[in-house]
Amino acid sequence: MKEIDELNLPEEAYYTQNHEWARLDGEEITIGITDYAQDQLGDIVFVEMPQIGDSFSKGDEFGTVESVKAVAELYLPVGGEIVSVNNSLEESPELVNTSPHEDGWIARMKPADPGEVDALMAKNAYMDMLKGV
Amino acid sequence: MRYLPHTDEDIRSMLEVVGVKCLDDLFPTVPESCQFIRENHIPGPFSEWELNDHMEVLAKKQSRSGNSRFIGAGSYEHYVPASVSSLLGRSEFVTPYTPYQPEISQGTLQAIYEYQTLVGRLLGMEVVNASLYDGASALAEALLMAVRITRKKRVAVSSAIHPHYRRVAETYLRPSGIEMVDLPYLENGRTDFTRCDPVEDLAAVAVQSPNFFGCIEDLKMICEYCDSNDLLSIVSFAEPLAYGLLKNPGSQGAHIVCGEGRSFGLPLWFGGPGLGMFACRKKYMRSMPGRLVGKAVDKDCKDGFVLTLATREQHIRREKATSNICTNSSHCALAAAVYMATVGGTGMRELATLNRDKSEYLKKELTKAGFKIPFDAPTFNEFVVKSPPGFEQTHRRLMEKGIVAGLPLASYYPELAGYYLLCVTETAGRNEMDELIREIRS
Numbered sequence: 185m186k187e188i189d190e191l192n193l194p195e196e197a198y199y200t201q202n203h204e205w206a207r208l209d210g211e212e213i214t215i216g217i218t219d220y221a222q223d224q225l226g227d228i229v230f231v232e233m234p235q236i237g238d239s240f241s242k243g244d245e246f247g248t249v250e251s252v253k254a255v256a257e258l259y260l261p262v263g264g265e266i267v268s269v270n271n272s273l274e275e276s277p278e279l280v281n282t283s284p285h286e287d288g289w290i291a292r293m294k295p296a297d298p299g300e301v302d303a304l305m306a307k308n309a310y311m312d313m314l315k316g317v
Numbered sequence: 318m319r320y321l322p323h324t325d326e327d328i329r330s331m332l333e334v335v336g337v338k339c340l341d342d343l344f345p346t347v348p349e350s351c352q353f354i355r356e357n358h359i360p361g362p363f364s365e366w367e368l369n370d371h372m373e374v375l376a377k378k379q380s381r382s383g384n385s386r387f388i389g390a391g392s393y394e395h396y397v398p399a400s401v402s403s404l405l406g407r408s409e410f411v412t413p414y415t416p417y418q419p420e421i422s423q424g425t426l427q428a429i430y431e432y433q434t435l436v437g438r439l440l441g442m443e444v445v446n447a448s449l450y451d452g453a454s455a456l457a458e459a460l461l462m463a464v465r466i467t468r469k470k471r472v473a474v475s476s477a478i479h480p481h482y483r484r485v486a487e488t489y490l491r492p493s494g495i496e497m498v499d500l501p502y503l504e505n506g507r508t509d510f511t512r513c514d515p516v517e518d519l520a521a522v523a524v525q526s527p528n529f530f531g532c533i534e535d536l537k538m539i540c541e542y543c544d545s546n547d548l549l550s551i552v553s554f555a556e557p558l559a560y561g562l563l564k565n566p567g568s569q570g571a572h573i574v575c576g577e578g579r580s581f582g583l584p585l586w587f588g589g590p591g592l593g594m595f596a597c598r599k600k601y602m603r604s605m606p607g608r609l610v611g612k613a614v615d616k617d618c619k620d621g622f623v624l625t626l627a628t629r630e631q632h633i634r635r636e637k638a639t640s641n642i643c644t645n646s647s648h649c650a651l652a653a654a655v656y657m658a659t660v661g662g663t664g665m666r667e668l669a670t671l672n673r674d675k676s677e678y679l680k681k682e683l684t685k686a687g688f689k690i691p692f693d694a695p696t697f698n699e700f701v702v703k704s705p706p707g708f709e710q711t712h713r714r715l716m717e718k719g720i721v722a723g724l725p726l727a728s729y730y731p732e733l734a735g736y737y738l739l740c741v742t743e744t745a746g747r748n749e750m751d752e753l754i755r756e757i758r759s
Binding site: 230232235250254255257 | 468603628633634637
């Protein structure tokens with residue numbers, strides 16, 4: 185397991201208490217699980233993704249990540265409609281382990297209210313949460 | 318260890334919390350007419366000999382003597398080779414509950430793995446689970462699985478599926494808000510699967526083959542229809558032996574296959590125990606209910622067997638599990654595995670042929686004796702006849718003599734008054750069939 189200082193967390197992303205990250209890409213938001221989450225889960229063997237066109241509210245469960253030792257539900261950082269999913273995770277779920285913030289992204293969505301992103305944590309606040317500050 | 322968790326003191330303190338005086342006060346909502354308030358009339362203790370005599374008398378009251386039972390309807394009489402009971406009785410297999418720990422359960426796990434492999438070959442399917450309770454609950458689980466995969470809330474179910482299976486499925490589905498659409502049967506005895514419009518909000522089409530009338534469904538056409546309408550095809554069965562002769566559901570394109578495995582090495586003990594066989598295509602395995610045994614290697618690269626994909630199951634995923642049942646009928650599955658291995662591929666084919674040929678013989682003789690064959694779809698070891706006038710009395714008279722001349726269909730299908738479902742397996746001799754015909758003519 186990684187020490188908290190060893191985690192590779194991008195500055196520009198936003199974070200949730202459930203260890204998802206969200207990143208603004210133009211009009212869309214890309215979503216995944218954090219380096220901390222993948223490290224805790226261990227080897228990921230399956231990612232259940234939502235269907236394109238599905239609409240969710242903030243905090244809704246939109247998929248699951250299954251590792252060799254546990255299954256974790258995925259919760260949406262902001263509400264909106266799913267516009268694409270990372271199909272390469274079907275064949276290579278381990279991308280979530282090797283590149284949780286880049287190649288291991290899970291879904292892209294069009295936010296219903298882009299303002300919801302502001303309620304999420306910045307990197308430092310998320311790090312403080314992990315450290316228990 | 319005895320499992321008596323509550324002492325009188327425990328019960329008293331619990332009743333106090335609830336605020337009632339005695340246990341009976343918990344049941345006032347049960348109507349009096351449904352309560353059993355009388356004394357139990359249980360006779361005094363018997364000696365072992367007396368008890369045996371008593372049971373024999375009871376058994377004789379219920380059983381129809383003789384071997385002339387031309388009835389199947391979901392419970393098929395088959396010869397059980399001695400190897401089955403001999404291997405079932407081995408102490409290594411007589412074990413309580415599930416093999417969670419592979420390090421002490423290799424034999425049990427390997428047996429289940431072999432069961433899965435043999436069923437997979439028989440049905441032509443990629444993934445088979447460690448078994449469910451019976452054919453009826455397997456159908457219900459298959460329908461729930463289809464709803465899970467497609468996220469749609471309607472399923473079309475053939476009216477030629479065993480009526481008991483449909484009732485069990487309805488019990489499972491109705492409280493979940495899933496709608497079951499009945500598919501009518503055609504004049505030839507097969508399902509009219511084109512009658513499930515609108516298909517847009519439909520999850521799956523379920524048929525049984527051979528169906529309750531013994532008719533063999535055109536699985537290929539049904540599966541193609543499902544594929545082109547974006548529906549899942551579910552094939553149920555009550556008589557797995559049929560697939561010793563018929564093209565298996567997997568080769569015809571079925572997505573989910575479920576059925577009753579009792580024909581394989583399990584006796585007809587007053588309707589039980591059953592064995593739910595359940596299989597699907599690999600891409601749906603994470604939505605599958607039940608346990609799965611997989612093959613793995615240990616640290617020395619030796620083959621070993623483990624429970625796998627357990628994250629679908631309720632002991633890990635709680636309310637999000639694919640099913641709230643993760644118990645399987647392991648001992649019955651073992652019997653089926655021993656049976657299939659004993660009979661073998663060639664034997665299965667020969668046995669199935671024998672069943673088909675014998676039932677065709679009786680079908681032919683019955684037509685000569687004035688019966689009509691109302692459905693002209695091909696059948697396996699079971700078929701429907703339309704009886705000549707007055708057969709009802711003959712049926713009753715034969716019953717007294719210990720000859721069961723088929724199942725009257727009217728109680729399941731009111732429109733089929735005077736229609737009977739007859740079955741012939743390898744256990745019926747030609748002389749018994751000829752005797753039946755003689756009795757009918759007399």
